[in-house]
Amino acid sequence: MRRRIAVLVTAAMALVLVSFVVPLALLVGRTTADRAVSRAVGEAQSLSVLVATSDTATLRLGLDRANSGTRFPLTVFLPDGTVVGAPATVTPAVRLAARGESFSVAQPSGREIVVAVQGLPAGTAVIRTFVPDEELTRGVSRAALLLALAGLGLLIIGVVVADRLAASLVRPIRELAQLSHRLGGGDLDARVAPSGIAEITAVGLALNRLAGRIRDLLDAERESAADLSHQLRTPLTALRLEAASLTDRDGAARIEDQIAELDHALTRVIGNMRRPGEGHPATMAGPADAAAVVTARTAFWAVLAEDQRRPMEVSVAPGPLPVAVGATELAACVDALLGNVFAHTPDGTPFAVRVTARDGGGALLVVEDSGPGPGPVDGTRRGISGAGSSGLGLDIARQAAAASGGDLTFGGAPAGGARVTVVLGGPSPAGRG
Secondary structure (H helix, E strand, O other): OHHHHHHHHHHHHHHHHHHHHHHHHHHHHHHHHHHHHHHHHHHHHOOHHHHHHOOHHHHHHHHHHHHHOOOOOEEEEOOOOOEEEOOOOOOHHHHHHOOOOOEEEEEOOEEEEEEEEEEEOOEEEEEEEEEEHHHHOOOHHHHHHHHHHHHHHHHHHHHHHHHHHHHHHHHHHHHHHHHHHHHHOOOOOOOOOOOOOHHHHHHHHHHHHHHHHHHHHHHHHHHHHHHHHHHOHHHHHHHHHHHHOOOOHHHHHHHHHHHHHHHHHHHHHHHHHHOOOOOOHHHHOOOEEHHHHHHHHHHHHHHHHHHOOOOEEEEEOOOOOEEOOOHHHHHHHHHHHHHHHHHHOOOOOOEEEEEEEOOOOOEEEEEEEOOOOOOOOOOOOOOOOOOOOOOOHHHHHHHHHHHOOOEEEEEEOOOOOEEEEEEEOOOOHHHHO
């Protein structure tokens, strides 16, 4: 924008200067030529009295004196054919002036001026002078050069002023762009100071209000999530009491362990919601052992699989398999994937869970089943589900994969059914140390 404004001003000023400088230079040239011709005419006319009243000898002496002090050669053609003064030939203009007319005529190398002197006894005498081209254009080149330099100087000044003006316009726009980038990067405290331009100031104030509104909405969302998580503790307490009343102590112990783990997860959610700006919780936890976590979670779901007569194949590579995600988040990822299998396939449907090591660190988690397969809806999109659920299960797994530097793919299995592949990145070298 800054360069465009400078180019626009340069073009406009160049047109204006050319429209003034060129006519002014032509006027200077014409004025110079007219002045030289007027001076030559005046010198020729000043000899009229001398020609009319003097004899030939006196006239010759007067012309010699006049020619010694002028740049225009003077010649007198007497009626008897005598030529006095500077040597010159009889031109058509001289013959025409002998009839009593005074005028000037352009010649290839200058301008010829003839003055008729009447009243002589023998007829009409003619005074001739000649203005060469160098006299007609004396000083014109210098004046044109000065005009060109003056125009160039004005053009440079105009461009500098335009550049300063453009800079004053571009600077606040760049600040607005920087503000938008900072807001996009999560710095919701970023603000822009009002500029001296009303329109840009209005945009800046609108962005400031937008940033404030975004912060208010995020704060409200965090508080709502924290309050909701806190409210879930009441039914958790009731579940803990119910578990304590069960006669099967082994089953009650397992349920209490799961309730304690869920309570711990809710505590972390509340803490993260109340302490915004500390990063994704998955990235805050230390690296987890994917082999150990998947083994523990598949053992938990194996009880339900046996109850529903689902053949369950578990293949976990020997550990440890460190991944750049916390154990709680990885467990939630596995639970979400296995929960989808139990929720969206009929009882008795076989499924498999495989964990292998990746070259370069990390692990590859694959969960596939022999159910009806994926529907037409993209289940990896948050809040989108083709089975009437919340649509958050695969998104939880996708976030865990993304937090570790990996990704998630969802599609059909070779033998029918659905397959979810979760790529889990390994911890950084600094994290390993």
